Amino acid sequence: MGNCMSTNKKASRAPDDEQFEVAIIGGGICGLILAIGLLRRNVKITMYEQSRSFREIGAGVAFTANAIQCMRLIHPGIVDALKSVATSNGDPNDPNDYLQYTDGFNQKEGEESKILFKLYAGYRGFEGCHRAHLLDELVKLVPDNVVQFRKRLDRYTDHGDGGKLKLHFEDGSSAEADAVIGCDGIKSKVRQVLLGEENPASYPTYSHKCAFRALVPMDRAAAALGDEVAKNQRMHYGPSAHILHFPVAHQSLMNVVAFLDDPTERSYSSKLSEPGSKQEVVQAFANWGPTVRTITNLLDDEMDKWFIFDTNDHPAPTYASGRVCIAGDAAHASSPHHGAGAGVGVEDALALSRLLELVTDSVNNNTQISKQEALKAAFAAFDEVRRERTQWFVSSSRMICDVYELKHAETGTEMQKMYEEIKWRSHAIWYFDIDGMLHQVEDQYKGRLNGDKIPKSML
Structure with a gap:
């Protein structure tokens, strides 16, 4: 050149x-x-x-x-x-710098939601907004x-x-x-x-996963789940689905995302989202542990359902x-x-x-x-x-x-x-x-x- x-x-x-x-x-x-x-x-x-x-x-x-x-x-x-x-995560004056993972499926009635493992993400290493x-x-x-x-x-x-x-x-x-x-x-x-x-x-292709996204007022979330769960990031994993949540808006909201399988075929030219229902999420997690079921019951009756496309296939x-x-x-x-x-x-x-x-x-x-x-x-x-x-x-x-x-x-x-x-x-x-x-x-x-x-x- x-x-x-x-x-x-x-x-x-x-x-x-x-x-x-x-x-x-x-x-x-x-x-x-x-x-x-x-x-x-x-x-x-x-x-x-x-x-x-x-x-x-x-x-x-x-x-x-x-x-x-x-x-x-x-x-x-x-x-x-x-x-x-x-x-x-956690106390704003003493932030929790770990990402936390729990078995959301096998938790028994009356048991606390136990953190099975966690990863340190660095000082203030998880800033949600x-x-x-x-x-x-x-x-x-x-x-x-x-x-x-x-x-x-x-x-x-x-x-x-x-x-x-x-x-x-x-x-x-x-x-x-x-x-x-x-x-x-x-x-x-x-x-x-x-x-x-x-x-x-x-063009992107469909990953055959959909996500229900919602924002739950923190006072409701904390009352139902306790501060420790509601105000910290948690990944609740289980068979063919998982739920993630973390605090946003200066701890005034709990951001919730529930991921489910979707076998349908979808085109990139279609809409990436459509209105979803609480009932669909509640039914999908009906056999999971009490913490996950409590989270799904906190959701609004109507929410956004997102279809997850990516560039992985091509x-x-x-x-x-x-x-x-x-x-x-x-x-x-x-x-x-x-x-x-x-x-x-x-x-x-x-x-x-x-x-x-x-x-x-x-x-x-x-x-x-x-x-x-x-x-x-x-x-x-x-x-x-x-x-x-x-x-x-x-x-x-x-x-x-x-x-x-x-x-x-x-x-x-x-x-x-x-x-x-x-x-x-x-x-x-x-x-x-x-x-x-x-x-x-x-x-x-x-x-x-x-x-x-x-x-x-x-x-």
Whole structure:
């Protein structure tokens, strides 16, 4: 690549040619955090969001200590935003930093809910919050003038002449940018255009699991379950189903998610959720232990029923093509069983923030590097470093659900084997080498600009 560069590019540039503009498609948590990171690094951006305003679907979301450290490196204000709405396990003044697992099925009448094993997640290593509350705080870090609403992407075009990429929206309008990053979620249009509409990897597939999500007022939950259970994260596992709950909204709500099998076939183009009923959940857990049955009886009569799609069956063969890339759920939508999908998206945002910072340095300080070449190198580096880890994460999330539900061939119903499987997979997520990733993306980027062949990153 370096041998083909003209030595007088810098001298022939117009004043604005050294700058570049990035279009971020999608204004969810991942897109907003990336936007905040790029703005901090003086990268010019425009964000295009299909809705009328910023909004997040779902209820609770949680971040471990490692994800929070990634946030801090992107922009300390992101951590401040999280802390303002986050809720720790247990006593806020003495948080419980463990994730806890119980046998929700075999508990006998009159027995207390016993913790069978637990995992240390780091100091304040499990910060839960309501998605919408976090989004409201993140929005405050993004200037209004960089966001355009009601812009649903139809396609983008690259004429291959090194000029601007053109974005075409469903309302008939268009825009231009030097690079495009798709943060447009599980049904990503950017992924469909990047990989091709005939490619199965362009679309998520149904995992045959559904989830009932609800928020229970904490006073009701604590009265029925006791403070110790209600105000701490608990995973209640059992045959072919499991229930997770943790506190949100400064301990005023208990976020509950009940996972059930769903043998029906569903298309990615159908709705991801529909109204669900308390009765369906109560019936599914009717033969479980008293704690789980008490939780199901706390639910409202009506709640959301979510159908869990992911990219496990057809993972993307690449996250980048030229000056276009995909990140977060757009690249590697996962089932929620590790409870870390948002955190892995934050890792993506940190990698891209660093790479585009390197692009700025390159085009400002090297007369032989064009912004087009630098952007292509950055996105290729992102794909190389991030794809293996994130696709492992998607696969592991499916597998860990089988462990929780006593269906995994190697662990079965043996508690010690379950513990070891959950532990090593969780630690691979929580104790990720952030500095190592940053060194990898920098080495990959610089190697591509120099025309070097870079060995496959070790994740």
